[in-house]
Amino acid sequence: MTKRLSGSSFFFDRVVLGHPKTVILCVLMAVGFLMFQARNFRLDASAETLVLENDEDLRYSRMISSRYGDQDFLVLAYTPREDLLSPKTLDSIARLRDGLKSLDNVESVLSILDVPLLESPPVSLRDVSGVLATLETTTVDKELARAELRNSPLYKNLLVSSDLKTTALLINFKEDRHYHDLLQRRNELRQKKASGQLSLQENVELSRVMEEFRQYRDKARKQRHWDILMIRSVMNNYREDADLFLGGISMIADDMISFIENDLTIFGVGVLLFLIITLGVIFRRLRWVCLPILFCLVSVICMVGLLGWFGWEVTVISSNFISLxxxxxxxxxxxxxVRYRELLAQNPEESNRRLILNTVLVKLKPCVYAVLTTIAGFGSLVLCDILPVITFGWMMIAGLIVSLIVTFMLFPALLVLMPKVAPSVIREGRFSPTSILARFTEARGLLI
Incomplete structure (x- = not known):
């Protein structure tokens, strides 16, 4: 009487090991589809990635922005090496201001040269409506101006520092009306959806507006990145005369995206190189280095494709997902x-297919349990009220499932197509790291 195979035994024996090329082809098709979806993979460092959509503070902020406007600007801190009000310093600030004004997307630049001086000399209320003096006015009294800048509540610690060693230049960008119109319409439809008042037609419009806004936002980000590069290029011409520091919300968001890209690249490549070296030291055979690295690359490609497919944007919190x-x-x-090599050493005469099947069946349940316990850990992140943490939790849950499926599909399918190699004979000396750690663990278990 033939022993009936369990579901997992039947799947791996008859499907994966019975048709390995078909399985590999199916995996490649899935990878190809997800690679196509990876074009939608996005990085985001905006404030919206840090809060929940129904957050009350977010709603209040949007209401204030829609009522009073929300102009994008940067602040440039300028600390000259000479006196702030010296002719050389003022001339340098004027040239810097004019250079920034000449940039295409800069609407205006407000500097210490442009603000009105009401006490240098003092101006009566009757004269306030007229043309007021500035530091560029030839008749202005520099000492009175110095006292006014130091003591005026309008300028002290806002336009200039209290010690008059640092001043600020306010760089205002041109308003992007189309961006704000799309943002406002999207927020209105989202608010209706949250309150259950969204009609079927408006639901279709919401999907269209969200996609249009996402595409336009990506285009606007690239333009803002270029604007910031041009501003920094202008700043570089004046670093010999002063210490310059650029700040602002859009600059921080742009830099954070650069940091996320660097994290994805540096940590991903660093971990990959570390794993290659570790595998080479441990197994000392090319196939045991190439196969795990292949599984890792396929898993990462699939995960990036899934993120693009579901529209999950990577933030600074989830930027290390590739290394994980x-x-x-x-x-x-x-x-x-390791299990395959153990079985091969114990049963060198066993067929390669039988060794692979036993390996997969023995390790399937422990690996599934290990993945489930890890999923439980990352699943706790989903229960918090911080949007990027919730997204990171879902990302890692999906990543664990992808890693499990990819490895258990490709390992048997690829290995069964390879010739069986002679088992490696490993001789552990008394002073090998493994032997030393084993003896220490056995003798000092309580201490550990």
Whole structure:
């Protein structure tokens, strides 16, 4: 009587190991589809990624912005090496201001040269409506101006520092009316949806507006990134005369996106190189280095595609998801490789297919339980009230599932197509790291 195979045994024996090329082709098709979706992969460092959509403070902020306007601007701190009101310093500030004004998307630049001086000399109420003196006015008294800038509540610690060593230039960008119209319409429709008053037609409009806003926002971000680069290029011409520091919300958001990109690249590549070296040292065989790395790359590609497909944007909180994905995939792959090598050493005459099947079946349940417990840990993030943390939790849950599926599909399908190699004979010396750690653990268990 033939022993009936369990569901997992039947799947891996008859499907994966029985048709490995078909399985690999299906995986490649899925990877190709997700690579296509990866074009929608986005990074976001805006304030909207930090709060929930129904957050009351966010609603209040949007109401204030729609009522009073929300102009984008940057602040440039200028600390000259000479006296702030010296002719050389004022001339340098004037040239810097004019250089910034000449940029295409800069609407105006407000500097210490442009503000009215009401006490240098004192101006009567009758003369306030007329043309007021500034530091560029030839008749202005510099000492009175110095006293006014130091003591005036309008300028002290706003336009100039209290010690008159640093001044600020306010760089106002041109208003993007189309961006604000799309943003306002999207927020109105979202508010209706949250209150349950959204009609079917408005629901269709919401989807259209959200997609249009997302595309236009990406275009606007690229333009703002270029604007900031041009501003910094102008600043570089004056660094010999002063210390310059640029600040502002749009600059911080732009820099954060650059930081996220660097995190994804540096940590991802760094972890990948570390894993390659570690695998080479541990297994000392090319196939046991290439296969896990392949699983890691496929898992990362699939995860990036899923993020693009579902519209999950990576923030500064979730920027290390690639390195975590690599580590999780590698852990599963190492479990399978070690078990396969153990079975191969114990049963060198066994067929390669039988060894692979036993490896997968023995390690399937422990790996599933390990993934489930890790999912429970990341799942706790979903219960908080911080939007990027919630998104990060869902991302890691999806990443764990992707790593498990990819590894358990590709490991048997690829390995069964490879020739079985002779088992490695590993001789551990008394003073090898493994032996030393084993003896220490056995003798000092209580201490550990």
């Amino acid at each position: 994905q690599l580590i999780m995939t590698m852990a599963i792959a190492i479990h399978l490789i």
